[in-house]
Amino acid sequence: MSEETERAEVTALQAALAAEHAAVYGYGVVGGRIGERRRPEARAAYDAHRARRDALVRAVRDLGAVPVAASAAYALPFPVADGTAAVRLAARLEQGVAGVYADLVRAATGARRAEAAGALREAAVRAVRWSGESVAFPGLAERSDERTGAAGTTSSASSSTTATTAPARR
Template sequence: MSEKRELEALQEALAAEHAAVYGYGVVGGRIREGRRSEAMAAYDSHRARRDALVRAVRGLGGTPVAAAAGYALPFPVPDSVAAVRLAAVLEDRVAGVYADVVRATEGERRGTAAEALREAAVRAVRWRGGSVAFPGLAERAGSASPHGVTPHSPTA
């Protein structure tokens, strides 16, 4: 495996985790009380994964990609129903980038990425209420590429 490819995949995963942390801030503010602890657990998990990725990128000699100042949501999130939908989208996005990390790594790092992909896929199922055939592989699931929150440009 190429160290450059591995570093690029880890940076993409880090960017997705930054977006997920931001997105779960929105989810937590809109989700109904009965699912708030589930959102908080996901938020904490994404923060922990983000921090581990920062260490991994530095360990490969890279400079970790920074979180954007703001992120554009893929759709308005005015209520709990939309918050649940956003949480599923966030998890789909994270699963997709971890699938790329699995392909770009070996050994322990590959195992860690596979575990992160599995966790994201399980959370997506819980949020969505159903599963997809190939979590993390949108092209095989028969859907468009998953979109999460994207960095928001101040000029956009």
């Protein structure tokens, strides 16, 4: 693997890790507001994102980089005062995660690329379950009707983090 390819992969891995940190945080909010009927679904998503986060930490370390740390808090894209807003947030989180995994699929090779594609698929399926809507190319804003990622900014491993992954300013 060339140095440039490895750098691109590490950048994409770090972006995916940052998104997973934000998703874990976001699902903490979702879990506190979601109705009892969908709570097991939220818990399963929370657990899945924690497992992906831990795997990404190992992958970044395996490439000799220092994994990005989680922020103490993250700015949410909108107020989450009830179960309806919690469902919307869960869908947004999954759409944002799908975007960074699409970037990782582009940057990675071999087994890591296959893992990223699996993570993209899982996030897209969860996004559909939460929102009730699908897009033709999940995670690829430039190919969908939306021109921006789930949080309102372009999803890209090389861009700044999205609003759902931006640390809260206090």
